[in-house]
Amino acid sequence: MPYSFDQASKDVVKKLQGRDLRPVECLSYATKFRLFNILQETSSRLAFKTEYIPVGFTLLHILEPNIPVPEPEVSAPIALKHDLFMELEANLDVRDSAGGGVGFDKSGGYDIEVQSKSIPNPKLESLQNRKLLDQLPTFMKTCRTDGKNLYVVTEAYELTKDTVLEGTSNGKFSIKGIINQLVKGEAKGRRMRKDSISVPKGSVMAYKLQQLVIENNTCVILHSHHGKKRMTFPGIPKYESAPNPTDRYLEISIATGPWKNDIDPIGRIKEPAHLDFRCLQNEVYKQTERLAELSKNVQEVVFSSFLHMLCEGDRNVLYDLMNKLELNQLGHMGGPGGKILDELRKDSSPPWIDLKDLILYLLQALMVLSDTQLCLLAQSVEMRLLPHQVDLVKSILQPNFKYPWNIPFTLQPQLLAPLQGEGLVITYGLLEECGLKMELNNPRSTWDLEAKMPLSALYGSLSFLQQLSGA
Structure with missing residues (x-):
């Protein structure tokens, strides 16, 4: 490409x-x-x-x-x-x-x-x-x-x-x-x-x-984009989705859980607790659980539409769909994006599930990834690599997520074993596009802070697509 x-x-x-x-x-x-x-x-x-x-x-x-x-x-x-x-x-x-x-x-x-x-x-x-x-x-x-x-x-x-x-x-x-x-x-x-x-x-x-x-x-x-955060329309509370009891539970668990007193090696400074991998994992888990509560028909429509857009490798379509949803423009749109808008207009999801928010979550994750990764994701779906890739990406993020410096790590052999031949090349391509330096015949690599966001987006994208593909 x-x-x-x-x-x-x-x-x-x-x-x-x-x-x-x-x-x-x-x-x-x-x-x-x-x-x-x-x-x-x-x-x-x-x-x-x-x-x-x-x-x-x-x-x-x-x-x-x-x-x-x-x-x-x-x-x-x-x-x-x-x-x-x-x-x-x-x-x-x-x-x-x-x-x-x-x-x-x-x-x-x-x-x-x-x-x-x-x-x-x-x-x-x-x-x-x-x-x-x-x-x-x-x-x-x-x-x-x-x-x-x-x-x-x-x-x-x-x-x-x-x-x-x-x-x-x-x-x-x-x-x-x-x-x-x-x-x-x-x-x-x-x-x-x-x-x-x-x-x-x-x-x-x-x-x-x-x-x-x-x-x-x-x-x-405003002269600066930094400093104290202000609202464009002062006095108007910023929109937030309806609170979910699970959210409060996770907030308390993260603040008071047994890992809050974890001791790191002397001289090492880790990022704030809310940036621990558990927060990302819990957030992705919560969103995929909500996906699972949608009807099989809705999941299949969303999955087939996204797979079609990924196979086409057209970032513009994904970006256009995201813009329409953010701007609440649910009118006409051709192609697979139009099918998703059709589902949103006739949304029959349970009242506690915001279908638009779930779709936006996947779109925002995909938009972090490169065009090459979008194409490799489509190939991963077709080759049924998603469960193995989710575990592999998680194994990279979990121990390194909180550290803002370069750390050598080794990929776990048992996680690489199911990824053979072309599947391994596709998976390594996804990781290398995140900013990791990968060698196919060498399981060692180095954690790079710049890879944190794309790897997190890859983890979220793989988890969502895995849930949808099993509908």
């Missing part, structure tokens, strides 16, 4: 090293993160990053007309180049009757030029405390009711020219020996795929945002 827009955007953010700089997730939304575009904060999750989705309006659409608009500052063009090559191979040993190997490699990259357009704080002063329109758009009324926070784009890195992202992937296998009871010999094969994506000039690769505060029918843009 090609070097995706999502990969390129994340890499651009790393190269620019700008504080509070965020990548644009999907190419189809790359023109909706320009200066003054308004973004809505998504529902927060324990281990997944907060997403910011465009609402389709700019700041200028909601302010009183005929206001002076500050001129953006434009930087000199910045040239960025990146080449990627990854290779994984595994030896086969099937009951001592056949040997060989499987593997895949992929390459890709980009050669681009970006330019920053920004409105620094001194220029934003001309927009501070401006009156809003008397008739506000519907989305703002919904945000006020639900206590959703809004933000405005104040800096955007845009492509200065049309660009093509290219990528090549190769799959290969060889088997030699007794292939089955009737056949003795050897087999070889190779599968190659080359793709490209055209990214037009003006597409936003990365952006910065600042929060909006609406009070007394005026608009204020």
Whole structure:
């Protein structure tokens, strides 16, 4: 598959090293993160990053007309180049009757030029405390009711020219020996795929945002995204789903359980208790239990729809569905996403189960993963690898989750045993895309703090898909 827009955007953010700089997730939304575009904060999750989705309006659409608009500052063009090559191979040993190997490699990259357009704080002063329109758009009324926070784009890195992202992937296998009871010999094969994506000039690769505060029918843009948290609509309690008795039980258990006094090696500092792996495990368990309470028919519709989207490898469809749910737009949508919206409109779930929230949970987990991982997840479902992968990912997260430094670890042989040949390559591909350095013939690796979020999202995605696939 090609070097995706999502990969390129994340890499651009790393190269620019700008504080509070965020990548644009999907190419189809790359023109909706320009200066003054308004973004809505998504529902927060324990281990997944907060997403910011465009609402389709700019700041200028909601302010009183005929206001002076500050001129953006434009930087000199910045040239960025990146080449990627990854290779994984595994030896086969099937009951001592056949040997060989499987593997895949992929390459890709980009050669681009970006330019920053920004409105620094001194220029934003001309927009501070401006009156809003008397008739506000519907989305703002919904945000006020639900206590959703809004933000405005104040800096955007845009492509200065049309660009093509290219990528090549190769799959290969060889088997030699007794292939089955009737056949003795050897087999070889190779599968190659080359793709490209055209990214037009003006597409936003990365952006910065600042929060909006609406009070007394005026608009204020906060100078910093940090500091004390404020609500966009002060005085309106932030929307939270109905409390669940299990939530309070887990909160008490984590605070008072027998592990609260665990002693770590001298000199080691672990992250706060609420960031312990047990919190993530309990949260995922609670959500999958709620999934299990849905009717078999609903689970099958949700599962088949997500599997279709994963097989297509189209991140834009997943992102579009997430946006529609976050913005409460349950209208028309084609394809498998439309089938999920149909289920939501006729939702017959038990009253204590929020089907939309469950779907959003899976969507937010999937959006943390790369395009390559989405495709590998589809293959994992088809090869029925999910239970083994859940156990393997859990075995990595559980001992390392709370430590903010690099720690060597060894994968447990009994967990690798069921993953043979192509299944092992697919699984290692999922782990390596999270940021772990994996070698197929060496079970040792190193925990990297940057891998924590994608591994957590992978754990949640695998758990959800496993539950749905067994419906």
